[in-house]
Amino acid sequence: MSGPTEWLSVTETAQKIASGEVTAARVVENYLARIANVDRELNAYLTVTSDEARKAATEIDRKRAANQPLGPLGGVPIALKDNLVTKGTATTAGSKILDGWVPPFDGAVVEKLRAAGAIILGKVNCDEFAMGSSTERSAFKKTKNPWDTSRVPGGSSGGSSAAVAAGLCAASLGTDTGGSIRQPAAFCGVVGMKPTYGRVSRWGVVAFASSLDQVGPLTRTVRDSALVLEAIAGLDPRDSTSLDAPVPRYVDSLTGNVKGLKVGIPHEYFDATIDDEIRAAIEKAKAALVERGAILVDISLPNTAHALPAYYIVAPAEASSNLARYDGIRFGKAASGAKNLLDLYMKSRGSGFGPEVKRRIMLGTYALRSGYYDAYYKKAQQIRTLIKRDFDKAFHHVDVVLTPTTPTAAFRFNSKATPLDMYLADIFTLSCNLAGLPGMSVPCGLTVDGLPVGVQLMGKPLDEATLLRTADVIEAAVGLGNRRPGGRS
Amino acid sequence: MTELADLLEHWEPVIGLEVHVQLATRSKAFSPSAVKFGSPPNSLTDPVVLGMPGTLPVFNQQALALALRLGVATESKIRARSRFARKHYFYPDQPKGYQISQYDEPLCEDGHIDLILGGEVRRVRLQRIHLEEDAGKNTHTGAVSHVDLNRAGVPLVEVVTAPEIYSSEEAAEFMRALHRLVRWLEISEADMEKGQMRCDANVSVRRRGEDRLGTRTELKNINSFRFVQNAIEHEIARQVRLLDEGQRIIQETRLWDAERGASESMRSKETAEDYRYFPDPDLPPVVVDAPLMGGILKSLPELPTQRFVRYQKTHGLAADDARTLISERSLAEYFDAAVKAHPGDSSGRMIANWLLTELLGALNADGKTIDDTPMPAARLSELIRLVEDGTISGKIGKEIFEESYRTGEAPLAIVERRGVQQISDEAALWEIVEQVVSANAKQAEAYASGKDGLFGFFVGQVMKATQGRANPVITSDLLHKRLGR
Numbered sequence: 001m002s003g004p005t006e007w008l009s010v011t012e013t014a015q016k017i018a019s020g021e022v023t024a025a026r027v028v029e030n031y032l033a034r035i036a037n038v039d040r041e042l043n044a045y046l047t048v049t050s051d052e053a054r055k056a057a058t059e060i061d062r063k064r065a066a067n068q069p070l071g072p073l074g075g076v077p078i079a080l081k082d083n084l085v086t087k088g089t090a091t092t093a094g095s096k097i098l099d100g101w102v103p104p105f106d107g108a109v110v111e112k113l114r115a116a117g118a119i120i121l122g123k124v125n126c127d128e129f130a131m132g133s134s135t136e137r138s139a140f141k142k143t144k145n146p147w148d149t150s151r152v153p154g155g156s157s158g159g160s161s162a163a164v165a166a167g168l169c170a171a172s173l174g175t176d177t178g179g180s181i182r183q184p185a186a187f188c189g190v191v192g193m194k195p196t197y198g199r200v201s202r203w204g205v206v207a208f209a210s211s212l213d214q215v216g217p218l219t220r221t222v223r224d225s226a227l228v229l230e231a232i233a234g235l236d237p238r239d240s241t242s243l244d245a246p247v248p249r250y251v252d253s254l255t256g257n258v259k260g261l262k263v264g265i266p267h268e269y270f271d272a273t274i275d276d277e278i279r280a281a282i283e284k285a286k287a288a289l290v291e292r293g294a295i296l297v298d299i300s301l302p303n304t305a306h307a308l309p310a311y312y313i314v315a316p317a318e319a320s321s322n323l324a325r326y327d328g329i330r331f332g333k334a335a336s337g338a339k340n341l342l343d344l345y346m347k348s349r350g351s352g353f354g355p356e357v358k359r360r361i362m363l364g365t366y367a368l369r370s371g372y373y374d375a376y377y378k379k380a381q382q383i384r385t386l387i388k389r390d391f392d393k394a395f396h397h398v399d400v401v402l403t404p405t406t407p408t409a410a411f412r413f414n415s416k417a418t419p420l421d422m423y424l425a426d427i428f429t430l431s432c433n434l435a436g437l438p439g440m441s442v443p444c445g446l447t448v449d450g451l452p453v454g455v456q457l458m459g460k461p462l463d464e465a466t467l468l469r470t471a472d473v474i475e476a477a478v479g480l481g482n483r484r485p486g487g488r489s
Numbered sequence: 490m491t492e493l494a495d496l497l498e499h500w501e502p503v504i505g506l507e508v509h510v511q512l513a514t515r516s517k518a519f520s521p522s523a524v525k526f527g528s529p530p531n532s533l534t535d536p537v538v539l540g541m542p543g544t545l546p547v548f549n550q551q552a553l554a555l556a557l558r559l560g561v562a563t564e565s566k567i568r569a570r571s572r573f574a575r576k577h578y579f580y581p582d583q584p585k586g587y588q589i590s591q592y593d594e595p596l597c598e599d600g601h602i603d604l605i606l607g608g609e610v611r612r613v614r615l616q617r618i619h620l621e622e623d624a625g626k627n628t629h630t631g632a633v634s635h636v637d638l639n640r641a642g643v644p645l646v647e648v649v650t651a652p653e654i655y656s657s658e659e660a661a662e663f664m665r666a667l668h669r670l671v672r673w674l675e676i677s678e679a680d681m682e683k684g685q686m687r688c689d690a691n692v693s694v695r696r697r698g699e700d701r702l703g704t705r706t707e708l709k710n711i712n713s714f715r716f717v718q719n720a721i722e723h724e725i726a727r728q729v730r731l732l733d734e735g736q737r738i739i740q741e742t743r744l745w746d747a748e749r750g751a752s753e754s755m756r757s758k759e760t761a762e763d764y765r766y767f768p769d770p771d772l773p774p775v776v777v778d779a780p781l782m783g784g785i786l787k788s789l790p791e792l793p794t795q796r797f798v799r800y801q802k803t804h805g806l807a808a809d810d811a812r813t814l815i816s817e818r819s820l821a822e823y824f825d826a827a828v829k830a831h832p833g834d835s836s837g838r839m840i841a842n843w844l845l846t847e848l849l850g851a852l853n854a855d856g857k858t859i860d861d862t863p864m865p866a867a868r869l870s871e872l873i874r875l876v877e878d879g880t881i882s883g884k885i886g887k888e889i890f891e892e893s894y895r896t897g898e899a900p901l902a903i904v905e906r907r908g909v910q911q912i913s914d915e916a917a918l919w920e921i922v923e924q925v926v927s928a929n930a931k932q933a934e935a936y937a938s939g940k941d942g943l944f945g946f947f948v949g950q951v952m953k954a955t956q957g958r959a960n961p962v963i964t965s966d967l968l969h970k971r972l973g974r
Contacts, residue, residue, distance in 0.1 A: 087541035098542065105536055107543055204543040211770035239545050240772055318770055321575050324586020325540040341634075344581055368577075368765035377767055 001134030004169040007484070010076050010224035013170050013388035014117075017075035018083040020064065022059035022117065024075030027170075031077050031121055035168050040385040041104035041149060044163040046082050048122040049089055053077060053078040056119040067216045068380040071117025075232055078113055081160050082123040083130055084215070085204035086110055089120075093206040094128040094138040094156075101331040107204015108239065109215050109232045116231040121169050122267040124159025128354045129323065130180055130208045132156050132316050133425040136413065137356045145187060146485035147451055151410040160218045162263045163190035165485055171219045171228050175205055175211045178311055179405075179429025182441035185218050186405035186454025189443045191225045191308055191471065192218045196244035196462050197436035200229075201236030210241075212311075212433040222442060222472040226250035230466060245462055253465035254472045259293030261470065264398030268304040269428055275408045281445035281453035281478070282404050288477035289402075289470070297398050301390040312423065313367050314434070320364030326352060343409075359419060375478030394461045400470050403428050405441040428456060438464045442471040443479045452480065493722060496729040500694045502952055504651035504660050504721060508667055509645050510677045511623065511685040512555045513550050518622040518644035519546030519589060519772075520725035526683050530637040538642045540584030545771050549572070551643035553775060554674040556596055556620050557785045559646060562674055562792055565600030567782070571773040574619070576764045581636045582625035590647075592766040595619035596775065602650075603794040604666045606659065610794055613663055614651040620775070621645050640684070646676075652691065652702060657721035664688060666793075668714075673793055673818040681713050692724045694732065703728070704738040708752060720745040724752060727731055750941055796821050803823045804828070804837025813845055820844075820859045826866035831874060843873055847890050864894050872900040879960060885909050913960040915967065918951070921959070924966045925950045936972055944968065 004025045016022045032050055039045050060075040072158035083093040085107040089273065092098045110120065127137035135143045137156025143158045144307060145151040146166035153162040158176025161184035164172050174181040176194035185192025193216040200215045207213060217228035237287065265286070270279075290296060328334035328348025335347030353361070367376035377389045394401060416422040432439035438461070455474060459467045513525055520537030537544040560567050572593035597618035604611045625641035627634055638662065638969060654660050667685060671677040679686040693705035706728070711720045723745075726739055743752040791799075793815040801813035814821050827840045848869060852862060876886040881904055889909070893900050904910060912918055925947060926933050936943040945970050951959050 057803055071620075085541075091542070093542065101542075103541065103543070105534075105541075105543075203545055206542040207771075209770075238547060240547050277680070317767065321577060321587055321765070321767070323585060324579065325542070327579065327581075327586065329581060330539055330584060331541065343515065368767050370763045370765070373767060 006034050007220075008170065009221045010073065010170050010219060010227050011221070013076045014070075014072065014074055017060065017064065018070055024060035024064075025076060027052065027399060028053050028057040028077055028119060028121070031169060035122075038166055039168055041144065041170070042162055042166055043143045044124050044148060044153075044159045044166065044168055045079070045122045045269045046092065046094075046125050046140055046159070047090055049120055052089070053119050053121050056139065056159065057433065060119070070478075071115065072227060073113065074117030075119060076117070077119045077121040078223075078228075079121050079124045079160060079163045079172040080110065080174070081126050081130075081157050081174045083126060083175055083206040083208075084110060084123075084173060086120065086123065091122060091123065091206065092140070093130065094126045094140065094334070095352065095354070095357065096139040097326045097328070097349070098206075098332045099139075100333060105204065108236045110204060112232045112234075113173075118231070124163050125173075126159055127156035127180075128357050128438050129176075129206065129319065130156040130175055130177055130213075131319070131356050131360055133179070133183055133422050134411070134416070135159060135184070137354060139354055145410045147189060148449070151412050151451070152187065154187030154404040154410060156180040157184045157192075157218065159309065161190055161192065163187050164188070164190045164218045164220055167484070168399050169219055171224055173215055173232070174218050175208070175213055175215050176429075176433065177208045177214075177315060181216045181218060181406050182429050182439055182454065182456060183426060185441040186443075186456075187410035188451065189446075189452030189454075189485070190218050190220055190223050191440065191442050191475070192216065192454075193225045193440040193464065193467070194432065194438065195229060195233060195464055196243070197433075197437045198241050199245075199438070199462065199464065201239040201242045202321045203233070203236055203238040203430060207318075207322040209315040210322060211318060212315060214433070222475045223251060223254060224469055225440070225471075226254060226468045228241045243462065248465055250465055250468055253469045255469060256473060256476070258289055258473045261289070261294040261400065261466075262297050262398040263289055263294050263470070264297050264299040264401040265392050266299050266301040266394070266401060266403060268301050269403040272427065274404055275406060275448040278404050278406070278408065278453050281447075282455050284478045285444040285455040286387075286402065288474060292473055292477070294297035294470075295379060299394045299398060299401070301387075301394060301401075301431070303383065303386045303390050304431060307387060307434055308423065308427060310380040310383035310387070311430045311434060312363065313376050314384070316360040316364035317367045317377050318364065319378075320361045320368065323353075323357065323361055328352060351422060356419070387431055390436050391437060391458070392465055399459075400466050401458040403456045403458070405429065405456040409447050409449070409451035409453060432458050438467055440467050440471055442474050443480045444474055446480065446483065450486070493726055496726055496749070499697055500729045500732070501697045501699075502655060502694050502721075502725045503520075503652050504654040504657075505691040506648075506650045506654065506660060506663060507689040507691070508648045508664065508670050509623075509687045510667070510679060511880065512644040512646060513675070513677050514549055514551045514555065516549060516551075517642035518549050518552050518620070520544075520642055522642065524643050525639075526685075528639055530635070531599065531639060532640040534641070538584065538638055540586070546589060546769070548772060548775065549644060553777075554781070554785065555644075556618065556646050557777065557781070558674045558676050558789060559648075559671065560597035560600065560618055561782075561785055561789055562670060563597070563600030563602055563618065565597035565615065565618060567597055567777055568594060569777055570594075571596045571619075571777075572774050573769040573772045574766045576766055577767050578762055578764060580624070581634070582641065583629050584638065588622060588624060589769055591619035593753070596777075602663065602666055602670065604659065604662045605794065605797060605812055606662055608812075610798070613653055613657075613659075616649045616651050617644050618648050621647060638939055639802065652693075657718045657725065660690060660721050661718040661904075663719050664714050669793055669816065676942065684712065685833065689711050690717065690721055690724075692721055692728065693738070694725060694728045698741055704740050706738065706740065707742045708743060709744050709755065713747075716745060716747050717749075719750065723750065727752075732953035788820065793818070793821070800824075800837070800841075800904070806837055806841050806842070810841045810845060814841065814913070817859065823859055823862070823866050827870045827873075830867040830870035836873065836877065836894050837959075839873055839877065840870065843869060843890070847887065848894075851891075851894050851916060863897055868893060868899060875900055875904060879913050880904060880913050881909055882957070882961065885911070885957065909956075909958055911960045912955055912958050913963055915963060918959060918963055918967055919971075921951055921954050922971050925954060925970050933972060937974070944972075947972070
C-alpha cells in the first residue's frame with residue numbers, strides 16, 4: 001500500500017502494519033509529511049518527535065520481519081497532550097514556566113502506549129496547565145480548528161483534537177479536568193473519552209486539579225477509542241487514586257445492540273441555553289437510539305446548576321497548591337536579576353505564568369485561606385457529594401445519560417469577552433468530573449456552517465463499556481462518516 | 490538556679506512541647522528513595538522528592554506501622570481513617586511548595602507519656618501524634634545557599650503535648666522519656682545530633698493560682714536534652730522579667746541560639762504564614778483496620794514504665810535501680826532474661842546488683858554497651874546461683890565473673906577446674922578449725938581472756954588453710970564453738 005495512510009483508523013493502521021500491507025516507517029513518514037504541510041497553519045504540534053518516531057517505526061518493522069508480536073497498537077502513531085510527561089522530550093504543559101524542561105521519566109500512559117507498540121509522534125498544544133476551553137491560553141501557539149481555521153479547536157486538549165481531526169496522527173491523548181477532552185472532541189468532530197476517575201493512572205500527568213484530572217483518548221472512531229482506552233487503563237501502584245479493577249476488552253462491547261438500553265435525558269441540561277442547531281443534532285442522536293430499541297427516560301439531576309461554582313472552587317484550590325512547585329529553581333526558567341529569594345519566586349512566577357493561570361492561583365489561594373476553608377473548599381466538596389448522589393439516583397433507572405457536550409459549536413478566536421463566558425463553555429461537562437464518572441463525546445452531525453456537533457454520554461463508575469456501545473451506535477447512525485474538515489475559513 | 494526559683498515565686502511556667510521524631514523506615518514517606526544519614530548531598534532523591542511535575546506520593550505503610558506502635562504505646566485514640574493534608578509555604582527545602590502533613594484528622598489523639606520524676610510516675614497528656622514528611626536542609630555560606638534534599642520526604646511523627654509541663658526539668662525529662670520510648674519501640678534511632686528528634690517548645694507563664702494561660706512564645710531549634718532545659722529556663726526568666734517590669738509578652742516564634750545561650754525573635758503572630766491546609770487529593774485516607782492493629786498489638790513489647798513498676802513490685806528493686814534498668818530496652822531485656830534463667834524468683838535484687846555493678850562496670854571499662862556483652866544473661870544467672878547456693882563465696886564469685894567475662898567459659902566449669910568450691914561441710918571444717926586453734930594456742934588464750942580483735946585472725950587462718958574456700962558463716966560458727974565464745 002503506497003497511498004495515504006493518514007486517515008486510517010487506529011484499528012486499520014495496526015492491521016495493515018501487522019499484515020505487512022504497509023510498513024510502520026511508511027505510516028510515520030506519511031504523517032510527518034502531512035504535519036509539515038498542514039500543521040504550519042493549524043499549529044497543533046508543539047514538538048514533533050520525528051527521530052524518535054522513525055526509530056520506533058524501524059523497530060516495529062524489524063519485529064514484524066522477525067515475526068515477533070507487535071502489540072495491539074503496533075506501529076500506530078499517537079500524539080500526546082503536552083501535559084503528559086515524556087522521558088527525554090520537552091514537556092511544557094503549554095506554559096513558559098516549564099519551557100526547556102526535559103523530564104527524566106515517562107508518564108504511566110506513555111509507558112503503556114509504548115508497551116502496546118504505539119509510536120509517539122509528538123507533543124501537542126494545550127491551554128496553559130490545561131486551564132482553558134479554547135487552547136488560546138497556550139503560552140506558545142494558537143491552534144486552529146481544522147473545520148474552520150477562524151475558530152478555536154476547543155480546549156484545553158485543543159492540540160489533541162485538532163491533530164486527530166486533521167489527520168496529523170492516528171489518535172491522541174488528552175486530559176480532562178472539567179471537559180478538556182470532550183469539549184474539544186465535540187468542536188473538532190472526533191471521539192473523546194474521559195474515563196472514570198482512577199481508571200487511568202495520573203502518574204506523569206502534570207497536575208491541574210488532582211481530584212478531577214483524568215487522561216483519555218481522542219480518536220476518529222469509537223472503536224479506536226475502545227482500543228486506546230484498553231491500552232492505557234488499569235491499576236498503577238504509583239497513583240494512590242488509581243482503581244484496582246480489571247480492564248475489560250472494550251472492543252467486545254461494540255455489539256451494535258442498544259435494544260432495551262435506558263437512556264436518561266436530564267431536563268436540566270436541555271432547559272439551558274443551547275444553540276438550535278446543537279439541539280437538532282442531539283435530537284437526531286436520540287431518535288437514532290430509539291429507532292434501534294433504546295428507551296429514553298426523563299430524569300432530573302437537580303444539583304446541575306451548582307456544578308460550575310463548585311468546580312471553580314475545587315479546581316483552582318487544587319491548582320493553586322499543585323502549581324506551588326513552580327519556583328523556577330529545579331525545572332523551567334528562573335527569572336534573572338532577582339535580589340533575594342522572595343524576589344526570585346515573584347519574578348519567576350510572575351513572568352512564567354500566564355494571566356489565566358494567575359487568575360486561578362489567586363482564586364484558589366483565596367478559597368483555601370485560613371478560616372475560609374469551610375465556606376469554600378469544604379462546601380464545594382459537599383456539593384460534589386450532592387451531584388454524585390444525583391447521578392447515583394439516576395443510574396438506578398437508566399444505563400447511560402445523554403446530553404449535548406457543549407451549548408454551541410466551535411466559537412471564533414477572541415470571542416469570549418470575559419473569563420466567565422469562557423467558563424460557561426464547559427457547563428455540560430463539569431458534573432462528570434465532579435462526580436468522578438466516565439463521560440464521552442461522539443460526533444452527531446454538522447451545523448449548516450459545517451461545524452461538528454458532539455453528543456455527550458455519561459455512565460456509571462467504571463462502565464465505559466456501555467458508553468462505547470452507545471456511542472458506536474450513534475456514530476453508525478448520525479456520525480460524520482467520511483466527512484473530513486476542509487480546513488478553510 | 491536560685492535566681493530562677495526567686496522569679497518563680499509568683500509565676501508559674503506552662504510548657505507544651507512539639508517533638509518531631511524521624512521514623513526508621515527503609516524508604517521515604519511517599520517515594521522509593523532510601524533513608525540514610527550522612528550520604529552525599531542530593532544522592533537520596535527521586536522525581537517525587539524533587540517535586541517534579543507529574544509525580545505522585547504513595548504512602549509508605551512501614552511508616553504507618555511505626556507510628557501506630559507509638560500511638561498504641563501512648564494509649565492514644567487511633568483514627569480508623571485519618572487524612573493527609575497539604576501545608577503550604579514557599580522555601581527551597583520544600584520542593585513541592587507544600588509539606589504533606591496531617592491537620593484536622595491526625596492519626597492519634599489523647600494519648601499520654603509517663604515520666605519518672607523523683608521515683609514517681611507522672612503522666613503528661615498528648616494532644617496528638619500525626620504523620621508528616623520532613624523538609625530538606627538549607628546551608629548558607631556567605632552569599633550562597635545550598636539545598637540538600639536527602640532529608641526531604643523522610644517520614645516523621647510530630648508528638649504534641651498538652652500544655653501541662655510546669656518546669657524546664659519536666660520538659661527535659663519528657664524528652665528523655667519520649668526518646669527512651671521511641672528507641673524502646675524501635676521506631677526511631679532518635680539521635681538528636683543527627684536531627685532524628687527535634688523539639689519546639691511553647692512557653693508561657695501565669696500568676697500562681699491563675700487558671701488562664703498567659704501569652705505564649707514558640708521556641709524553635711532546641712536539639713539536645715540540655716538545650717531543651719536551658720532554652721526553656723531562659724525563656725521563662727525572660728518572660729517573668731518582662732511581666733515583672735509591667736511589659737507584655739508578644740506572641741512570636743523565637744529561635745534558640747545554643748552558642749550564645751539566648752533566643753531571638755524570628756517572626757511575630759502578625760506576620761505568621763497562612764498554610765492553607767486542605768486534604769491532599771493525591772492521597773486516600775490512611776486506613777487502620779483490625780488486622781493491622783492486631784499485628785501492632787501483638788508485636789508491642791512491655792513498656793519502660795510498666796517495667797519500672799514491675800521491677801519494684803515483683804522484684805523488690807530500689808527505684809533507682811529499676812530506673813537504670815529501663816534506660817535501655819536491651820538492658821531491661823537482659824535483666825528479664827537473667828531472672829528467667831534463674832530458678833527462684835526472689836533473686837531480682839541480687840541479679841540487678843551483679844548486672845548493674847559487675848557487668849555494666851566491666852562493659853563500661855571496655856567501652857561497650859549491653860548490646861555487645863560477651864556474657865549472656867543465662868551465664869550471669871548461673872554465676873549468681875553458685876554464689877547463692879554456697880558453692881562459691883561472693884568474693885570468689887567476683888573472680889569467676891572476671892574470668893568468665895574475659896574467656897567466655899561457663900562459671901561452673903571455671904569453679905570446677907579451679908577447684909574453688911566453698912567448703913561447707915561441717916566435719917571437714919571442724920578438723921581445720923581444730924588444727925588452726927591448736928597451732929595457735931597462745932592467741933586462743935588471749936582471745937579467751939577478752940581480746941576480741943583476734944577473732945578475725947582465726948578466720949584468716951582458716952581461710953588461708955583452705956585457700957579462701959571455707960564457708961565464712963559456718964567457719965565463724967565453728968570458731969565460736971571451739972574458742973568457747
